[in-house]
Amino acid sequence: MRTQVGIIGAGPAGLLLAHLLHLRGIDSVVLERRSRDYVERRVRAGVLEQGTVDTLVAAGVGERLQREGLPHRGIELRYGGAGHRVSFERLVPGRAITVYGQQEVVKDLIAARLSAGGDLRFEVDDVAVHAIDTARPYLTFGGERLDCDFIAGCDGFHGVSRSSIPPGVLTEYVRDYPFSWLGVLARVKPSAEELVYARTERGFALHSMRSAEVSRFYLQVPADENIAGWPDERIWAELKTRLETVPGFTLATGEIMEKSVTPMRGFVAEPMRYGRLYLAGDAAHIVPPTGAKGLNLAVADVRVLTEALARFYESGSTVLLDGYSRTCLKRVWRVQHFSWWMTTLLHTFDSDDAYERRLQLSHLDYVTSSEAAATALAENYIGLPYEEAGAEDEHVARAEPREEPW
Ligand code: RFL
Numbered sequence: 001m002r003t004q005v006g007i008i009g010a011g012p013a014g015l016l017l018a019h020l021l022h023l024r025g026i027d028s029v030v031l032e033r034r035s036r037d038y039v040e041r042r043v044r045a046g047v048l049e050q051g052t053v054d055t056l057v058a059a060g061v062g063e064r065l066q067r068e069g070l071p072h073r074g075i076e077l078r079y080g081g082a083g084h085r086v087s088f089e090r091l092v093p094g095r096a097i098t099v100y101g102q103q104e105v106v107k108d109l110i111a112a113r114l115s116a117g118g119d120l121r122f123e124v125d126d127v128a129v130h131a132i133d134t135a136r137p138y139l140t141f142g143g144e145r146l147d148c149d150f151i152a153g154c155d156g157f158h159g160v161s162r163s164s165i166p167p168g169v170l171t172e173y174v175r176d177y178p179f180s181w182l183g184v185l186a187r188v189k190p191s192a193e194e195l196v197y198a199r200t201e202r203g204f205a206l207h208s209m210r211s212a213e214v215s216r217f218y219l220q221v222p223a224d225e226n227i228a229g230w231p232d233e234r235i236w237a238e239l240k241t242r243l244e245t246v247p248g249f250t251l252a253t254g255e256i257m258e259k260s261v262t263p264m265r266g267f268v269a270e271p272m273r274y275g276r277l278y279l280a281g282d283a284a285h286i287v288p289p290t291g292a293k294g295l296n297l298a299v300a301d302v303r304v305l306t307e308a309l310a311r312f313y314e315s316g317s318t319v320l321l322d323g324y325s326r327t328c329l330k331r332v333w334r335v336q337h338f339s340w341w342m343t344t345l346l347h348t349f350d351s352d353d354a355y356e357r358r359l360q361l362s363h364l365d366y367v368t369s370s371e372a373a374a375t376a377l378a379e380n381y382i383g384l385p386y387e388e389a390g391a392e393d394e395h396v397a398r399a400e401p402r403e404e405p406w
């Protein structure tokens with residue numbers, strides 16, 4: 001078998017890449033380890049940046065998102081017995097976030113690929129990557145061979161792509177946090193209209209939502225926490241303790257449909273390319289979810305990769321492909337910093353002494369009282385604008401090589 005781009009992984013990155021390439025007349029095959037049902041049910045992110053929404057709408061996969069997604073024009077930071085609204089409409093006018101489950105994005109993309117006759121294969125659990133340092137890379141799986149011009153590693157943090165790159169090529173940057181998030185999906189009407197990020201002495205809590213009937217919550221828990229120690233009653237009691245801290249706020253409770261524990265980690269692999277293998281999304285980098293950025297960053301990578309591949313097929317030029325890693329990593333590091341910053345602002349660190357706790361509260365007071373500080377939060381949370389496709393790469397290609405390793 002042969003295709004132009006072999007894509008490993010049918011998460012948001014792999015599916016969107018396949019769809020955007022199709023719109024540019026480029027063929028791909030997507031190979032996914034899990035079943036369709038599994039990927040369509042996997043509960044994860046919920047906050048889409050304005051740019052992510054615009055990308056999905058422009059690609060023709062935003063119809064249900066526009067109908068069912070919940071536009072939000074602010075978030076609340078809750079601490080010290082009071083709630084403080086960060087108003088996007090005032091600080092970054094005309095831009096909003098949209099609350100829409102990642103698995104809904106995945107369902108919409110799968111439906112679009114299948115209705116366009118796309119080649120999407122599920123339950124392929126033995127993908128191997130070959131000859132990526134040649135012009136004829138290929139993938140093998142289930143006794144078959146798929147010859148490709150390029151391979152896109154969109155297989156998430158634990159995928160096979162990144163680990164197929166020879167040792168010594170990548171530099172990996174890691175920040176492990178000493179806590180995890182216990183995530184809960186519950187059949188209950190949200191108790192707040194906007195997301196509530198709560199900092200308490202007992203740890204962080206987040207109230208998010210999916211619809212008028214379904215709410216999403218997260219609790220900071222110890223890093224190696226066993227979910228078995230969290231029966232539903234304990235989860236509700238802890239959420240109430242951490243969220244019912246302002247006058248008049250009562251948390252409604254309901255049936256818990258799903259719960260899981262996710263470690264908190266920042267990670268970047270550089271460069272995001274080796275030969276003809278290009279890494280995109282969580283395969284190349286992850287962020288702690290406090291800034292709601294992982295899915296949005298995957299979309300940003302895929303936009304850059306699509307432009308680069310389209311340029312190659314239109315003109316034979318590799319200038320955008322050569323700049324792929326550098327272009328993506330600029331945004332990746334901005335988002336790493338923002339996610340680290342939000343995490344540090346809102347979580348309780350056991351290692352913090354009384355001095356550091358005072359600093360954290362002062363930092364929160366500053367963010368909620370200074371227009372400049374609140375704007376910095378708002379513009380990062382809503383999502384910074386995309387770089388114009390390749391503008392800088394063409395400039396750099398003509399100029400002297402720069403200092404950065406990528
Ligand atoms: P994914 O979604 O992990 O998809 C990778 C796909 O590759 C498959 N795969 C393989 N397929 C074939 N062969 C192999 N060897 C394979 N190995 C793996 C996997 O089965 C999977 O289908 O990566 P992608 O596409 O890069 O997308 C990234 C996002 O999923 C991730 O960044 C976000 O979910 C992160 N995230 C959030 N991001 C946001 O933008 N906003 C949020 O509000 C937000 N909240 C979150 C989050 C992630 C969370 N968890 C559980 C990690 C909240 C949580 C709790």
Ligand code: PHB
Pocket residue numbers: 044045046047195206208209216289290291292
């Ligand atoms: C979610 O709704 O899943 C969500 C919202 C905001 C975050 C992380 C996750 O920062």
